[in-house]
Amino acid sequence: MARSTKRVATRFGEIAYEERGEGPPALFLHGVFLNGHLWRHVIDEVAGQRRCFALDLLGHGETRTPAEADLSFDAQAGMIAAFADALGLGRIDLVGNDSGGGIAQIFAASFPERVRSLTLTNCDTHDNWPPPTFLPFIEAVAAGRLRELGPAVLADPAAGRELLGVGYEHPERVSDETVRTYLDPIFASADRIALLERWCAAMDNRQTVAAEASLRRLAAPTLIVWGTGDPFFDVAWARWLYEAIPGARPPVVLEGAKLFFPEERPEPLAAALRSLWAEAAVPA
Numbered sequence: 001m002a003r004s005t006k007r008v009a010t011r012f013g014e015i016a017y018e019e020r021g022e023g024p025p026a027l028f029l030h031g032v033f034l035n036g037h038l039w040r041h042v043i044d045e046v047a048g049q050r051r052c053f054a055l056d057l058l059g060h061g062e063t064r065t066p067a068e069a070d071l072s073f074d075a076q077a078g079m080i081a082a083f084a085d086a087l088g089l090g091r092i093d094l095v096g097n098d099s100g101g102g103i104a105q106i107f108a109a110s111f112p113e114r115v116r117s118l119t120l121t122n123c124d125t126h127d128n129w130p131p132p133t134f135l136p137f138i139e140a141v142a143a144g145r146l147r148e149l150g151p152a153v154l155a156d157p158a159a160g161r162e163l164l165g166v167g168y169e170h171p172e173r174v175s176d177e178t179v180r181t182y183l184d185p186i187f188a189s190a191d192r193i194a195l196l197e198r199w200c201a202a203m204d205n206r207q208t209v210a211a212e213a214s215l216r217r218l219a220a221p222t223l224i225v226w227g228t229g230d231p232f233f234d235v236a237w238a239r240w241l242y243e244a245i246p247g248a249r250p251p252v253v254l255e256g257a258k259l260f261f262p263e264e265r266p267e268p269l270a271a272a273l274r275s276l277w278a279e280a281a282v283p284a
Contacts, residue, residue: 031098
């Protein structure tokens with residue numbers, strides 16, 4: 001399915017997004033290597049309850065990112081605030097996966113008054129960022145391997161599927177079109193690869209650790225949905241978030257689900273979102 005993106009100008013760059021549905025605004029944040037396309041199936045299920053915005057984070061997808069942009073999670077959280085301001089969204093329901101979940105935590109800690117509800121799926125949390133199993137990739141990026149990988153990914157979706165495969169239960173079911181939708185934009189040129197290199201270099205868990213004190217005061221209704229098959233983000237981090245955030249519900253655990261389960265298993269997440277939003281209904 002081809003994407004239909006819009007862009008809005010902010011001081012961080014021209015932020016690309018897809019928009020569907022009606023109602024109070026909900027923002028969906030993806031992780032590294034992906035873009036807002038991750039959320040398409042979930043949004044299919046919840047667009048009747050929310051005006052859904054699936055953003056492309058800085059350095060990803062169709063967002064036009066300045067070459068020297070700050071790509072830290074703190075800056076990305078600031079971009080979310082600027083995006084919401086540009087569209088006059090007011091309070092938002094925030095949903096995050098992977099890096100997007102870490103950014104969502106920082107946004108909620110920094111702007112609690114702007115968060116109607118928070119939903120976190122497998123994601124960077126506290127000092128588990130970057131997760132130990134991702135460190136060899138970070139080291140490879142620092143050694144310049146992305147510039148070798150780029151041409152292979154652009155030439156053959158199978159190479160891209162191998163890169164993303166660890167995040168899927170069934171990578172063999174991911175279409176060539178989906179692989180290209182995610183990876184072609186970030187490997188499209190040396191300048192785009194340089195942004196991805198800078199994204200990886202900016203990984204610093206001092207940002208998520210610093211958010212802890214504010215998260216421990218966060219009253220916003222918080223949903224935690226976690227897959228147990230993820231090699232990066234153990235279910236212990238779902239329990240950490242539940243214990244840390246006063247507004248958190250007990251985690252919803254999906255046995256065997258991996259990092260990108262919002263794409264592979266959208267129905268249980270969508271059902272949990274509908275329940276959260278119905279129970280936590282407050283004025284926009």
